[in-house]
Amino acid sequence: MRQAKRDPEELLPLSLSVFHILVSLADQERHGYGIMKETSARTDGKVRLGPGILYGNIKRLIEDGLIETSQERPDPELDDERRRYYRLTQFGQRVVVAETRRLANLIGMARSKRLLRDLKFAGSRG
Amino acid sequence: MALLEKILTSSERVYRCLVKIHPKEFRAEYEHEMVQNFRDLCREQLDRAGSTRVLGLWSQTVLDLAASAAIEHLRRKKPMNTLDQDLRWDLRYGVQMFCKHFLWLLKYTSLALIGGAVAIILAAWIWSGVRIWQKEKPVQQAWAEMTGKTPDAYFHAALQQFPRSGMNETARQLEELTTRLGILNPMPNRLYGGQRKNFVGPFDTLDAPTYVVSQSHKPTDDIDEAPAKLQDYLKNHRADLDVLYSLVQRSDMPRWETDIALLSRAPAPALFYHRQLQGLIALDILEGTRKGETAAAQVALEASWKINQSLRERPEFLSQMVALSVLDLQTGALRKMEHVPDIWQKRIGLAAWQESFWRAMELDAMVNSRDMTDTDAPVRSTSWFDLLVKSPFGRPVRRLVGIEIVEASHEALAAIRTNNFCVLSPHSAVEQLAGSRSTWSLGTQYGYTNYLRAWSALLEAMTRVELTTKILQAKEARNSVATRDWPEQLKEMNSLLCPEAKWVHEITPDGSIKLQCLNLPEWLRKGFPQSVPLTYSLRAKS
Numbered sequence: 001m002r003q004a005k006r007d008p009e010e011l012l013p014l015s016l017s018v019f020h021i022l023v024s025l026a027d028q029e030r031h032g033y034g035i036m037k038e039t040s041a042r043t044d045g046k047v048r049l050g051p052g053i054l055y056g057n058i059k060r061l062i063e064d065g066l067i068e069t070s071q072e073r074p075d076p077e078l079d080d081e082r083r084r085y086y087r088l089t090q091f092g093q094r095v096v097v098a099e100t101r102r103l104a105n106l107i108g109m110a111r112s113k114r115l116l117r118d119l120k121f122a123g124s125r126g
Numbered sequence: 127m128a129l130l131e132k133i134l135t136s137s138e139r140v141y142r143c144l145v146k147i148h149p150k151e152f153r154a155e156y157e158h159e160m161v162q163n164f165r166d167l168c169r170e171q172l173d174r175a176g177s178t179r180v181l182g183l184w185s186q187t188v189l190d191l192a193a194s195a196a197i198e199h200l201r202r203k204k205p206m207n208t209l210d211q212d213l214r215w216d217l218r219y220g221v222q223m224f225c226k227h228f229l230w231l232l233k234y235t236s237l238a239l240i241g242g243a244v245a246i247i248l249a250a251w252i253w254s255g256v257r258i259w260q261k262e263k264p265v266q267q268a269w270a271e272m273t274g275k276t277p278d279a280y281f282h283a284a285l286q287q288f289p290r291s292g293m294n295e296t297a298r299q300l301e302e303l304t305t306r307l308g309i310l311n312p313m314p315n316r317l318y319g320g321q322r323k324n325f326v327g328p329f330d331t332l333d334a335p336t337y338v339v340s341q342s343h344k345p346t347d348d349i350d351e352a353p354a355k356l357q358d359y360l361k362n363h364r365a366d367l368d369v370l371y372s373l374v375q376r377s378d379m380p381r382w383e384t385d386i387a388l389l390s391r392a393p394a395p396a397l398f399y400h401r402q403l404q405g406l407i408a409l410d411i412l413e414g415t416r417k418g419e420t421a422a423a424q425v426a427l428e429a430s431w432k433i434n435q436s437l438r439e440r441p442e443f444l445s446q447m448v449a450l451s452v453l454d455l456q457t458g459a460l461r462k463m464e465h466v467p468d469i470w471q472k473r474i475g476l477a478a479w480q481e482s483f484w485r486a487m488e489l490d491a492m493v494n495s496r497d498m499t500d501t502d503a504p505v506r507s508t509s510w511f512d513l514l515v516k517s518p519f520g521r522p523v524r525r526l527v528g529i530e531i532v533e534a535s536h537e538a539l540a541a542i543r544t545n546n547f548c549v550l551s552p553h554s555a556v557e558q559l560a561g562s563r564s565t566w567s568l569g570t571q572y573g574y575t576n577y578l579r580a581w582s583a584l585l586e587a588m589t590r591v592e593l594t595t596k597i598l599q600a601k602e603a604r605n606s607v608a609t610r611d612w613p614e615q616l617k618e619m620n621s622l623l624c625p626e627a628k629w630v631h632e633i634t635p636d637g638s639i640k641l642q643c644l645n646l647p648e649w650l651r652k653g654f655p656q657s658v659p660l661t662y663s664l665r666a667k668s
Binding site (some may be wrong): 031037058 | 148152155156158159160162163164166173186187189190191194195196377603
């Protein structure tokens with residue numbers, strides 16, 4: 001397996017759009033509109049993926065083996081059968097975990113420098 | 127809902143066109159899904175907040191498409207070796223590329239805009255052409271069935287019947303006299319011996335019509351003493367007023383300029399001028415009646431009638447409306463008068479007013495239609511479409527609008543003829559008519575509902591006329607008997623407005639007579655608490 005041999009670290013850091021797409025697919029398969037809706041809901045509308053940027057990124061994520069189209073459909077009777085569903089590959093899961101760890105490390109570093117506490121304190125004053 | 131569906135369909139259509147700016151390979155893979163997603167987003171915004179939110183969605187979408195198209199095109203030219211490089215093509219990078227390739231984008235955007243404008247003009251021409259082809263003959267035929275003439279023939283017949291004419295000597299002298307009374311006619315080219323045409327005369331501040339209307343609203347023959355300033359005015363201008371009455375009595379009917387060939391720019395009577403002049407004469411009639419100077423009041427009434435008759439004989443719809451407004455002042459004064467000649471009951475009759483109103487509305491529809499087709503009059507349509515219609519490219523659209531004005535006017539006039547306003551109010555008829563018109567019909571914006579509203583005003587005025595007629599009949603019957611008491615029997619008078627409505631009278635214990643109209647339609651009755659009461663009491667003569 002080509003993906004199994006690749007190092008997820010090579011792909012980091014991920015762009016904001018790509019990270020949100022991968023996070024959106026972390027718990028279940030979704031179609032494009034589902035990814036847009038889930039991202040918008042999860043970020044309280046602060047991150048909105050337009051169809052152009054979304055599918056540009058999906059195309060490249062498929063080419064690089066981070067996601068793949070799914071043949072299974074959650075409920076064919078209730079859904080438009082022309083919609084394609086996407087899911088994370090194992091490699092994609094490793095990449096998004098690696099990116100999350102990287103971000104967590106950054107948060108840890110910020111905490112060690114008391115940046116978060118200071119920011120919170122500044123915010124409460126302000 | 128139909129509007130929202132139209133917005134949704136149009137938005138999807140535009141989006142489908144814009145997606146074409148992406149590379150062919152990309153579109154082959156994702157075009158369908160992108161359009162489907164956009165449609166879902168659009169529907170969601172419309173369901174949540176209506177059409178305004180769609181504008182916000184479009185601003186995001188245009189940026190999204192511009193950025194993603196730039197990324198995909200550049201990526202095709204410069205293949206990336208690693209995912210790391212690929213993943214940098216995010217929105218921010220897209221904006222950078224947009225700036226770098228601004229000229230390239232400017233070129234294609236300009237071409238797209240020019241192409242879009244050409245496409246819109248062509249679409250408007252084709253759309254107008256098809257609609258004209260569909261509508262012109264049926265509309266002309268329907269108009270001919272109603273009036274006996276095609277729209278063109280109708281207008282040319284009106285031109286022959288009402289040829290261009292200037293003001294006559296009586297009107298000129300009348301204006302000189304009214305200038306001395308402080309009432310100026312603000313028609314174009316009036317200089318009044320060097321005075322400005324917009325000069326506000328001293329009579330404007332006295333506002334006689336308000337006093338006259340307040341007296342006509344009283345449900346009895348009582349007349350309050352006029353305010354001192356009005357009495358002073360009458361005293362100071364007695365000689366001018368007598369000259370005015372004499373002029374009107376001995377001369378031809380005053381006639382002002384007429385030129386219906388000028389369409390919407392045709393000279394028309396000024397409401398303010400006639401209302402002030404007729405308000406002054408009505409004030410003089412009321413004062414004469416209050417003081418028992420019946421003969422003098424009748425002379426003033428004759429002058430008032432002759433001046434207003436000149437408006438009624440004019441072809442314009444506006445003239446009829448001004449004349450109707452004056453009629454209210456006249457009937458308000460008539461109700462208070464004693465010994466009014468019989469002829470007045472015929473002069474204020476319903477049939478003649480309905481006929482002159484009807485002809486004026488027909489001609490007005492022709493004028494509006496031709497004004498749109500033959501001139502560069504301002505177009506009352508909306509937004510960018512307005513610009514197109516006003517431009518030289520908009521001629522076919524203007525022609526279509528002209529046809530649709532005739533179509534909408536015909537429907538309104540037919541509604542006046544076919545609806546029973548004793549059951550249905552004109553306001554409800556307007557709503558029914560508006561509901562049946564297509565939103566794509568531009569003719570609906572040109573005031574066809576005014577005809578129904580004017581008809582409503584005419585019917586209200588005619589109800590007041592009927593009250594006045596009934597009062598005149600009662601006074602005539604009383605004056606013809608020796609006892610001078612109110613006669614028990616009066617000539618029966620059914621209302622001409624509705625078959626069920628009927629005027630009745632009752633002699634009260636104190637010897638007064640009470641007149642009232644029964645079974646009038648609800649919408650007509652509702653209009654009266656603010657205006658003339660439908661019950662009128664006349665005291666016994668002492």
